[in-house]
Amino acid sequence: MTARPLPSSTPAAQGVDATGVLALLDALDAAPDIEPHSLMILRHGHVVAAGWWAPYTPERPHLLYSLSKSFTSTAAGFALAEGLIGLDDTVVSHFPEFEAEITDPRSRAMLVRHAATMSSGHLAEMVDTAYGTDPAEPVRGFLLHPPERDPGTVFTYNQPATYSLAAILQKVTGQSLSDYLRPRLLDPLGIGEAAWLRDGTGRELGFSGLHLTTDAVARFGELYLRDGVWEGRRLLPEGWVGEATRAHVPTAGRMGRTDIPDWDQGYGIQFWRSRHGFRGDGAYGQFCLVLPEQDAVVVTTAATERMQAVLDLVWRHLLPACRPAPLTGADAADAALRERLAGLALPPATGKPAPPERAEDWAGASFTPYGGVRPDPRGLTGVALDEGPDGWTATLTDGGRRTGLRLGTGGWTVSEEPLPVAVSGGWTDPGTLEFAAQFLETPHRLVITCTLADRAFRARWRTEPLNATRLDRLRAPVSGA
Structure with missing residues (x-):
């Protein structure tokens, strides 16, 4: 359509x-x-x-x-x-399979309207607690932690409240x-x-x-x-x-x-x-x-x-x-x-499209996290460079998965595979490569700096991804994936 x-x-x-x-x-x-x-x-x-x-x-x-x-x-x-729910239904009534476990009066009193308006009675964000308590059923994990206040009396921005409504x-x-x-x-x-x-x-x-x-x-x-x-x-x-x-x-x-x-x-x-x-x-x-x-x-x-x-x-x-x-x-x-x-455009990262010297040292070079510390929660562990007929490619490894990024020849170079991403940047001096990867179906930009002398890299996010745990998931979900 x-x-x-x-x-x-x-x-x-x-x-x-x-x-x-x-x-x-x-x-x-x-x-x-x-x-x-x-x-x-x-x-x-x-x-x-x-x-x-x-x-x-x-x-x-x-x-x-x-x-x-x-x-x-x-x-x-x-x-x-359509009469499928009521705002005055209790949340637990929609989950009779574990209702017997939810014994706290405040948890049992929580209504759909309380979940829908972020007024469950909890005083702190509970998303990590809910998933940590029961990853297989976060609603159960949420309800097993009693609210500190009566539902409906206090606002707290709380992801499991919305999750419970969605469930x-x-x-x-x-x-x-x-x-x-x-x-x-x-x-x-x-x-x-x-x-x-x-x-x-x-x-x-x-x-x-x-x-x-x-x-x-x-x-x-x-x-x-x-x-x-x-x-x-x-x-x-x-x-x-x-x-x-x-x-x-x-x-x-x-x-x-x-x-x-x-x-x-x-x-x-x-x-x-x-x-x-x-x-x-x-x-x-x-x-x-x-x-x-x-x-x-x-x-x-x-x-x-x-x-x-x-x-x-x-x-x-x-x-x-x-x-x-x-x-x-x-x-x-x-x-x-x-x-x-x-004419709106984000300024690309600057840098030369090829090493100004010692290109042979960069070709095939691998880089590990600077100081041996993983730089971000996605577990990025390595960067490898290769030179091909179409230019240079940086391959990022996180959790054993490899994501290849084409560095291009200036400006933003857009690729659709393995995921929608735009890359800019290049060599800022003979011993330093810095490039930005803009994940185009998200707000996020990853900037990576590789130094030849140390064979090490640093990575930093402009804004930290909140949902994805892997680089290859920084995109709209694909049906069946």
Whole structure:
């Protein structure tokens, strides 16, 4: 099925001052700790700006991290309307096979609504505890650890709460989340590929792991902006948008920081309230911002530890650019924005495409972790170089698996196999090779430096992968893999 493109328009025709969007782009590009990957802005139902920073491209899915939760929420909305679950069901009632083991009154009192609103009563993130207690059934591992407070009385951002909701949905529907959502949400919105990571139980995670294109997330945001109606047809149950996106539980001060005001506005059913509108968001800058007052949707994918800074820039530059009526005399600004969006690109790592001298020493050379210490949790143990007719290849070994990266001859060199990745960089001096590997279906960049004198390498992540335990899994999951 080929999706009908979203309606598009000039910014001015939809009352958006293109100079404000240009200022936002300037600010994103100037921030050394924000690496933007895509931006899409809709106003009055029209795409007024869309751009991808090369080597990222429109057709690629991108790992959404916890923005996945808002899609799990949507599945819950459908299941509620179909009578498959109730918000006042106890969580344990959906798992009678181990109900006898769950004896703590608070664990037994936890409702589906508590799991859905991150108000299980626990005071700390429980994901490692749940999986560590029972990897074969993390819901059991979660419920075996009693909440410190009564469910419903306190917010704690807690992955197993969402996981439990997702597990219930997959149990009562007999389908994966993505299969359940396909005829109800994804196909009606014109969303094609949707890939969701699974854990050892075979379930889709629910709390993370969904890979979608920026366009798909924009369609999702537009559906929520329109109160669940798409092209004149109601998709979401009436009243669901208001219920899912209102503040069910206060969050002020519960994230352990005082400098993130957009996380202090309250939490809904797997949606955050914001200082402006509401949002789904995921680690490192994956945002779907729904702004009813501006009649706008803003979607970003990115790699940054400073997610509040991204929101601050949107509020500072984009909100004032949304005007109450179409603009006149703005053709030059609109044209400048089109040109800017077409030329967005991440700066490649620098370096020469071949050793400036002693090439024979580099050919076939192997490198071990500097100081003998594995540099990251994926267990990267070796780097080997080979020269071929098409240039140089670096082969990374982690956990006995080998991933070959073609170094290329300048700029970003994109490969699809063994996984979608772009590589840039090269020799910075006769004894040093440094290259960056951008895993194109994720936010993540790995930078590796090899030194010939030591036959050693160092590796560092710009942003640390949270789900993948192996390099070859830094991609959208492949069916059957």
